[in-house]
Amino acid sequence: MSIFGSIMSKIFGGAASAQAAAPNASETPSVSAAAQGRDGPTGSASSAAAPSMSGAPSPVAEGQAGVAGQANVDVGQVLADLAAGKGQTLDYKRSIVDLLKLLDLDSSLQARKQLADELHYTGDKEDSATMNVWLHKQVVQKLAENGGKVPDDLKHA
Structure with a gap:
């Protein structure tokens, strides 16, 4: 972790870190599921996986933005x-x-x-x-x- 990242972690605390980790953890299974779906028939599975994968970054981005917005730590x-x-x-x-x-x-x-x-x-x-x-x-x-x-x-x- 970067030094500034360590400073942020120490000041903003474990609650913000835990919330930041949660969206990443929930994203991993959906990306894995999409990747496993790709192993099936190429035509339909790749088109089915594409929306899933393109949609996956949004919750993470929103989750991180939510953590930053909620941080408002004194x-x-x-x-x-x-x-x-x-x-x-x-x-x-x-x-x-x-x-x-x-x-x-x-x-x-x-x-x-x-x-x-x-x-x-x-x-x-x-x-x-x-x-x-x-x-x-x-x-x-x-x-x-x-x-x-x-x-x-x-x-x-």
Whole structure:
């Protein structure tokens, strides 16, 4: 899983992940059934399988859109709850390193460079201070774009 995917999973929780997995699980049997139907007579089975297969992606797309729409997770509250359970003070509202630590994710420079690649950072990755500020801003923005309710104190001006 990507680092940003791990961030999303930790913040949006297992419920959204389980809902996202359910449409994929239900799609697999219908695609398998369509594939098995193709093994029969070629003329009618292939035309019968085609609508089934072309119709299969729709529920998955709708299911994923539904999860994103339902997500509307209070990111600030989730992070505050996690911070309350930690035995240390973390400046997760401004620091990507502390945000990653709060989420129990790898906060090493190598991991942050990988996250920078995932989020298409075009700056100098050797200037870690600038990259870190950019990463935090982008992560917060992407959380909001993916249905998270992000409080103003997490947003960068």
